[in-house]
Amino acid sequence: MIPNVLSIAGSDPSGGAGIQADLKAISANGGYAMAALTALTAQNTRGVFGATLIAPDFVRAQIDTVFDDIRVDAVKIGMLGTAEIVRAVAACLRPRQVAIVVDPVMVAKGGDRLLAEAAVAALRDLLLPLASVITPNLPEAADLLGRSEAQSRDDMEDQATALLALGAKAVLLKGGHLPGDDSPDLFLSPSARVWIAAPRVATKNTHGTGCTLSSALATHLALTGDALAAAKAAKTYTLGAIQGAARLTVGHGHGPTDHFFAQRT
Secondary structure, three states: OOOEEEEEEEEOOOOOOHHHHHHHHHHHOOOEEEEEEEEEEEEEOOEEEEEEEOOHHHHHHHHHHHHHHOOOOEEEEOOOOOHHHHHHHHHHHOOOOOEEEEOOOOEOOOOOEOOOHHHHHHHHHHHHHHOOEEOOEHHHHHHHHOOOOOOOHHHHHHHHHHHHOOOOOOEEEEOOOOOOOEOOEEEEEOOEEEEEOOEOOOOOOOEOHHHHHHHHHHHHHHHHOOHHHHHHHHHHHHHHHHHHHHHOOOOOOOOEOOOOHHHHO
16 A cells, blocks of 8 residues: 655755655655645755744645545644744644654755754644654754764763653664764664664765654554664665765756666666
8 A cells, every 4th residue: 555645844946855855755756745834945056045933833734634535644843933833733633543753844955944942842742742753953953952963872862862752652863973984873762762874975066864764764664564674765865865865967056966866676
């Protein structure tokens, strides 16, 4: 059965991140992709130049309308923007029996803030306890915990443990910001502590990698029901998408990954 996966996130008109990346990643990994928009942005590979947030009630209306008609097997949550939107999404999803992957999108690749600082507490308190898996990178983990950014694998283990205590069923803490020749991610749940490493690719085509990985993870979670297996599959897929991006010529900044690298080969 093809899983139906709903992404709740902002739009990236350049196609590399946000809803556009989510739809591609879900489709490439075998899911039927759906979307509820939280924000419209004016952005490209060089940065974010403007954003218009969707009214919280209309965000909730989009989600409810999908659930009222369509079986939803997994939800991926990305950019939410404000505490009001966080609260609306949490209230909408709380009664649903569905796998939820939360990618706590806070800052864009170019440094532009995508989640108001006042909304961090709402995300931490209301959404993380609903999550099947959360997928923060190291700056996002530090922001959620009010700590300095992890500088080592030991730091990552400490912070992943603290994140798990916030209520999510599992944490995939992404270590791409660590120096070194590999990109180590730590999967942590009450029953597993597993490092998932991949070689670091020397490229500037990393726009939307977090969106891509979390959407792939949500799709594989819907397919298998196994969070660790889904995390491993998502990591492998994202590595392939980054490697495949060498064939793309998109923009002059942080270029996108190639979500359909497998189909092209």
